[in-house]
Amino acid sequence: MRRVVEVALAAMLLAGPVHAADWPDVPVPKGSSGQWVTKHMINNGLHMRVSQHRMQVDPQALVGFYERQWPGKVVVNEVGAKTVVGHAEGDHFITIEITRDGAGSEAQIGIMKMPKEKPRQAMGAGFLKPAGAQVLNDIQYLDNPGRTLSLQTALSPQQSEAFYRGRLPAQGWKLERSQPCGSTATSCMASYTKADQQMQLVFNRGGGGTSIVANQIQQ
Structure with missing residues (x-):
């Protein structure tokens, strides 16, 4: 497992x-x-x-x-x-x-x-992600609604944070707080809210790009 x-x-x-x-x-x-x-x-x-x-x-x-x-x-x-x-x-x-x-x-x-057929929904379906980003894990909790995703992108932490900062508001997400994410930053974080949902995004430099972990929960 x-x-x-x-x-x-x-x-x-x-x-x-x-x-x-x-x-x-x-x-x-x-x-x-x-x-x-x-x-x-x-x-x-x-x-x-x-x-x-x-x-x-x-x-x-x-x-x-x-x-x-x-x-x-x-x-x-x-x-x-x-x-x-x-x-x-x-x-x-x-x-x-x-x-x-x-x-x-x-x-x-x-x-x-054990699945009897291939899952119909691709990993990361419905979640905003940079072009070319690879979804490594997609876990959805059904008993206590929430979702955790792990992605890898060729973008830097600064570029990754800017990608979500520029696009999430159009989906109804409001930026609540964030850490400074300069051009040399190796790690940064941002938190968003949308109605009864909360989402935290963590960006870490590594593997020739950036790993992104998104934790989304329903209050």
Whole structure:
């Protein structure tokens, strides 16, 4: 599972399996505690849900727990300091990213609905972007409406900030605040509002151009 970046939409606390009418249950060991990151998001066209948990067993024991839950139906990989357990169930694929936390473990549980066809909407659809910009990530949160996009453009941070400053007002966005963004700036930021929406744009020089991260939320 691609790591969910810049997510700050934690919701209700839970203990026990992850429940939903249309999603499979994911068991967790007794005594575990956790919270939702999002109950439903679209990550680059794929429908997903994500939760984070604190487990009272170490990573090896946690892997064994899932191997017993789904005998012969798990794939285990070591990815850096993480152990990743994968399991397919019906139309969904479950990924559990496990890291050591003291004597216990932290686990991020992601459930992805496997697509039956190619997503009809291209990444970045409907979002203003400079010509030639590449959309790297497009995450939409459906349970707590919001959207996070990551883009890469050949423009400088100053040119990128000026692009949005000159065009967003025509779409009804009002500039609330911004950091100075001179010709030698390596990083700058701007915040906009539109009715009940807020958007923050962050521009960072790198990779021969500028990375742009846009966080859009509904109040």
